Amino acid sequence: MSLAFLTQQFYIYIGCFLIVTGVFGSLFNITVFLSLKTFRQSTSVFYLTIMSFVNIGQLLFGLFSRIMISGFAIDWSATFIVFCKLRLTLLSLCSLVSYTCLCLAIFDQYLATSTRLRWQQWSSLKTAYRLTLLFTFIWILHLVPYPIFLQHVTSRATGQTVCSITNDAVSMYRNYYVTLVLVGYLPDIITVVFGILAYNNIRQIAYRTLPLVRRELDKQLTVMVFAQVIVNLMTNIPFVTMVAITYAMGTIQDSSVSEIIQFVSNTTSIIFYSYFSSSFYIYMCVSERFRRQFIYVVSQMHPYRWQQQIKPNNQIVPT
Template sequence: MAIPLTVIGQEIVRYCGTSTFAVGILGGVLNTLEFFSLRTFRESSCAFYLTIMAFSNIGCLGFSFSPLIMVALINIDVSNTSLFYCKFRRCMSQAFLGISMTCLCLATIDQYFATCAYPRWQRLCNIKLAHRLVIITALIWILHGIPYLMYFNLVLSSTTNTTTCTSTSSTFNYYRNYIFTIGIIGYLPIVIAGLFSLLAYRNIQQLAYRIVPLIRRDLDKQLTTMVLVQVLVCVFTLTPYTTINAVVTSVNLTNDPITQMKLQLVLNITLVMYYLYFASPFYLYLCVSERFRRQFIHVLSKIFINFCKRPTIRVNQVIPEP
């Protein structure tokens, strides 16, 4: 029974994970391209958070998800052979995960303030403040990665005689497994983003009764819809993996080998769902926002026109002297 469950888990990661990774990288690139191309998004603080989140999602898929797919495809984990990559991959993976989750929370909070009736709170939604908050966020998560550089090492197992990239500090392992994975990038962003997205949705329902410029009202509705759908997907994709991961890390529940195999199968399924969150934003925005679709077509047509333009060769009309 254990062998089929193991094979099923590997096949799920191999096929579903590879598809998720491919469409996620493509969607992240297109998302970043659109946000950077349009002035409307470049001047919006919420769109700036979504832009940084899109870039961070690419990093999450590249540093955190792709090594798992490589193991499922060819059974090779470079982090188990290179000390530099062992430390660097773990450090960058947690940084991109943290930045992505933080930007989601900042985007929902920003939309709550942007749709409030109080002008003083609306003034908190400015691009300069967004730039500062993102810089502070990036610095915090880079500093947070220092323990990963310190404690992760290549350890030779005495039982299997294989080298694995793992943490050598039991205290840091406890923090990483319970506080960081389950709390900081698990339930905490789900609660914060869920709460402020509901408050922003309540505010957006009252926009029609306020004297608000039409362009700003349309942009607020568009961004709030995009963020709200993103939060819904966040709840349904991140919660199962976070919960199962909490169960798997509980020693009392995983002593039985058969139970371990069953939990590992469920963990593989929820793992693909987890990274589906990082791969889905662009396609969600296309589905829920007609304005985003028009903007995307505009950006593509503009890029296509610029690409098709041929450089004109100017002919010198001056007749050279004999």
Template sequence: MSSSSVSYFINLSHVVTIYFGLTILVAGVVGGLLNLTVFLSLRTFRQNSCAFYLTIMSFANIIHLMTGLTSHIVINGYGIDWGGYSIVYCKVRLYLIQLSILMSFTSICLAIIDQFLATCHNPFYHRWSNIKLARYILIGFLLFWLLHGIPFALYFNVVISLININQLTCAVTNVTFQKYFNFGFVLVLIGILPLTIMTLFALLAYTNVQTLGYRTIPLVRRELDKQLTHMVLVQAIYSFCILLQYVITTVVLYYVSPTDRTNFISVLSVTIHNCYFAGPFYIYMCVSKRFRQQFKHVLYHNHFCKQIRRKIINNQTLPQISDT
């Protein structure tokens, strides 16, 4: 490969990471915060198990965007690896990245499973869709993923870069854990497994919701189930496309010799993968008219109007009468 081609792919990696990555970062953090605003402001969502899972997913997405995507932009866009300067930052960053990714995927998978249970014909399954159980389940998964992250904190260390011997970088220093990281974590836990679960239960939930209108269910509950099912089903399709390209790229690049071209493909794939964490709010706004109305209600009535009333009250002054 000519030096001009090498320079082209290196520069292209920088441009894609900086401009595409920064756009995803800003849009994702803003969208995540708006998601939290809606889900935490409305009692309907606060008491619903599926919405609870989506709330936790939004928290996890923001954390990942602020840690994983930010470091991806700095390293691949600007060529600065902060992990090479501090072993504490190296370990904490990877620990938070794995925790936030796994909690996000866990939450969306549980949300889709929850909607499958909530829309089942058999009332027996409905009891498994409740907010109390959802909290216990997520606490259990949180504890499990916290323990799962311990090897990340142990085996990621500051080492000399294989690309540039004059540069330090944050990398795995244990051969066995490196194999688990490549196949168990990257390929299975954040690739094939959530892809399979989301696809399977999304299809089952879609089948259930087709007959939802023919069952004797309170109107409010029926409309909420339809709304949430529609939201998570479209998100499942969106996630399927993103995760599928990530899995295919990861498998193919593993058997290909590393070059600047393959490095660009890897950088682009990871950047696209981060779209998963940035997209939920915009998906909900596009596919759900009711969510758009709820968003306007929360933003205008719950926040804007309250601020206006508070300012009016603060600006009101009572006449002072003094005795002379």
């Protein structure tokens, strides 16, 4: 059994599993977060809600197209110029916004659990709206060169048409700065540092005079986000490190070594995408309160609302 065949099977079966579980998990997150007033008033949950939306986009534009390419040898980006320009642009935007929201969520929990009242005041929905719009605007401007320089190019080695960035400077910028820094080690460092600080604040929260509901919510959200930070480290570092090694090695002449490197690279890529599909299941595992809230929303709140909407339609109007 060749490594190329294993890679194909990984993308078909594991990739499809991650898409299905990830899309449904993100939709469950959005449903719970938007249904409960406690969550709607939380700044950190606002970031997690936006992150759930863009994670769906990352799975559809990134992983799904990768499954079609590596699993079924169907490359829409090499066939349609519009898809060529949009795919990399949109998946890059989704990944940047997702990691930005994770950084902002854990930083917000650090502020919200701080003993300094002035820092707590920075944790507000008004600030969250502005920061989200600001960073999204920055990332959109930052990605403007992508659709400009993404073009169909005929490969000299294979003679096949591929979708590639035609500007060397933009290509180097994406490969080294965007991949290794902006969606690589930088968010890892930020989330770990403020995750540890927020977790330390939570350990001292029992000694502070806070309303019980606020205290329990802060503990719940800090544990949820910090657990996601840990998972992010486990999924992101192998992928980014493998990308750095691949760039450092350059072109490999030995075909067997090249096949091994490609297999490891594809494996870490699958692991990388698992981050975008795992948030709901992380929350369910680490937070008993979130499990109760999810069960309440899907088994009581929304079924009751649907019954109330259907009931008037079933009433017999007297003649």
